[in-house]
Amino acid sequence: GAGVSQTPSNKVTEKGKYVELRCDPISGHTALYWYRQSLGQGPEFLIYFQGTGAADDSGLPNDRFFAVRPEGSVSTLKIQRTERGDSAVYLCASSLNAGGRETQYFGPGTRLLVL
Amino acid sequence: GENVEQHPSTLSVQEGDSAVIKCTYSDSASNYFPWYKQELGKGPQLIIDIRSNVGEKKDQRIAVTLNKTAKHFSLHITETQPEDSAVYFCAAGGGGGSNYKLTFGKGTLLTVNP
Numbered sequence: 001g002a003g004v005s006q007t008p009s010n011k012v013t014e015k016g017k018y019v020e021l022r023c024d025p026i027s028g029h030t031a032l033y034w035y036r037q038s039l040g041q042g043p044e045f046l047i048y049f050q051g052t053g054a055a056d057d058s059g060l061p062n063d064r065f066f067a068v069r070p071e072g073s074v075s076t077l078k079i080q081r082t083e084r085g086d087s088a089v090y091l092c093a094s095s096l097n098a099g100g101r102e103t104q105y106f107g108p109g110t111r112l113l114v115l
Numbered sequence: 116g117e118n119v120e121q122h123p124s125t126l127s128v129q130e131g132d133s134a135v136i137k138c139t140y141s142d143s144a145s146n147y148f149p150w151y152k153q154e155l156g157k158g159p160q161l162i163i164d165i166r167s168n169v170g171e172k173k174d175q176r177i178a179v180t181l182n183k184t185a186k187h188f189s190l191h192i193t194e195t196q197p198e199d200s201a202v203y204f205c206a207a208g209g210g211g212g213s214n215y216k217l218t219f220g221k222g223t224l225l226t227v228n229p
């Protein structure tokens with residue numbers, strides 16, 4: 001079946017602009033996660049959704065970052081007033097159920113470059 | 116919170132040799148340990164995972180061992196092939212109050228030379 005998909009695959013923007021990154025999880029998966037991966041590093045947790053609600057947004061770096069999942073499926077990560085330090089690969093993952101021992105399946109990521 | 120250390124950061128082996136990557140974690144409550152393979156320009160792909168009720172798990176040429184007492188786990192790849200070349204990440208999850216959150220190591224760049 002189809003895996004996690006993310007659009008766009010690449011995004012180049014200018015400092016100060018607003019960007020939206022989209023994630024389509026695996027059909028039927030109730031849990032959705034966003035991670036950020038800087039060059040040469042492992043993914044770092046940003047936010048976790050169980051259904052429509054953000055159960056944990058403790059990984060979001062500051063209030064310029066926000067994510068939604070209004071219908072419990074597709075999620076959008078929104079970044080306001082982008083800064084050069086926001087440049088990274090933004091990864092989305094989904095799992096069938098919530099819980100710490102559930103397998104998380106990752107999408108290909110969106111490579112964000114802020115000039 | 117959880118902290119995961121991964122070694123080595125780079126590993127070069129000859130085709131057919133074995134490769135071993137080791138990780139340690141800090142949160143004794145963690146009970147889920149996946150390994151991901153990431154090729155250039157792609158997202159991480161799960162290759163094997165282990166849960167804390169077992170000490171070892173094998174899937175063809177790949178095996179993972181877990182020592183909960185010492186809080187370390189390892190990935191073993193036997194009979195390596197050039198297509199095994201990639202960055203490998205270990206992760207730990209299931210611990211503490213945020214049991215859904217995976218904490219990743221910094222990755223190991225594995226190069227398999229033909």
